[in-house]
Amino acid sequence: MKPVPQTHIITADCPSRPGTVDVVTRFLYEQGFYINEIHSFDDTAEDRFFIRIEFRSDTETEFNRENFCQEFEQRAGEFEMQWQLASSSYKSKVVIMVSKHDHCLNDLLYRYRTGDLDIEIPAIISNHPDLKELAKWHGIPYYHLPISKETKPEQEAKVWQIIQDCEADLVVLARYMQVLSSDMCEKLAGKAINIHHxxxxxxxxxxPYYQAYDRGIKLVGATAHYVSDDLDEGPIISQGVETVDHCYYPQDLAAKGRDIECLTLSRAVRCHIEHRIFMHGKKTVVFSK
Incomplete structure (x- = not known):
């Protein structure tokens, strides 16, 4: 069987102007690469252009990253492009933070275990000991770091040290029921995802589901977003929603909400590790599959 060629991902954004698609695609063509997937978006309100291209080489020649970057920078500089290059073979290191609710953690671990999410999980951090055995079963180090109002600075310093030691590319708050400090939010800007109903x-x-039941709510959903100092108001990555009706009691609403949280969070994590997200002010541009 012919080996699957390694793919690479280039993402770029720049001021809107003619030739922005051509400068990237023509360069890839001239270098002998084949484009597997391409997405682009021109924000006419902000005059900003975004593009993501996944490409591969059809030859057995080894990919020379340094040469590629040097040569492409000459083209990209003419368009004031801010760009990044990533390899699909690299597994992002994802540190998960969780409290007592285990549904999102369980879902992420299942996707990790089956290869659905092509990631490494070097650490799970919690302010409770409850999920230690789950982490142990997966062979993942579990750090129980209790927290109180008085010990919060000390606890967050330990959390940050673990994140640094793991060289984490992403931190996922999988129902971590603690508010991060402004300092921690700043350190994790653009590399921490939270989920909430x-x-x-x-x-x-x-x-909340009892309150919603009392009001006869008809929609249940979840939002995954980047962490910011504005509580639960960071740039949105993914949202999910489903209809409910009078037959749903509070426990049914909560169960439906848990399912949507799992799907929405995993979708956001996938978009991040596949380099499908551009930060765009207080918003995001997301090129989903």
Whole structure:
């Protein structure tokens, strides 16, 4: 069987102007690469152009990253492009933070275990000991770091040290029920994803699904977003929603919400590790499959 050729991903954004697609695709053609997938978007309101291309070589010649970057930079510089190059063979290192709710963690671990999410998980961090055995079963180090108002700075310093030691590319808050400090949010800007139910801001605090049931809610969903200092208001990556009706009691609403949270979070993680997301001010541009 012929080996599957290695693929690479180039992402770029620049001011809107004619020739932005051509400068990338023509370069790849001239270098002998084949384009597997291409997405582009021109934001006419902001005059900003975005492009993501996944490509491969049909030859057995080894990919020379340094030469590629040097030669492409000459072309990209003429268009003021900000660009990055990634290899599909690289497995992103993802640190997961969790409290007691295990549904999102379980889902991510299943996708990790089966290869559906092509990642490494070097650490799971929690402020509770409850999920230690789950991490142990997967052979993943589990760090139990209790937290209180008085110990928060110390606890976050330990969390940050673990993230650095793991050389984490991404931190996923898989229902980590603690508010990160402004300092931690700043350190994790653009590399930490949170998930929460869609009942915010209407039904805050404890027992949101009971509050929603009392109001006869007809939609249940979830939002995955990048962490920011504005609580639950970071740039949105992915959202999921499903209809419900009068037959759904609070426990049914909560069960439906958990399912949507799992799907929405995994979709956001996938988009991040596949370099499908561009930060665009307070928003994102997401090129989903």
């Amino acid at each position: 869609s009942l915010l801001p209407g039904f805050k605090g404890a027992r």
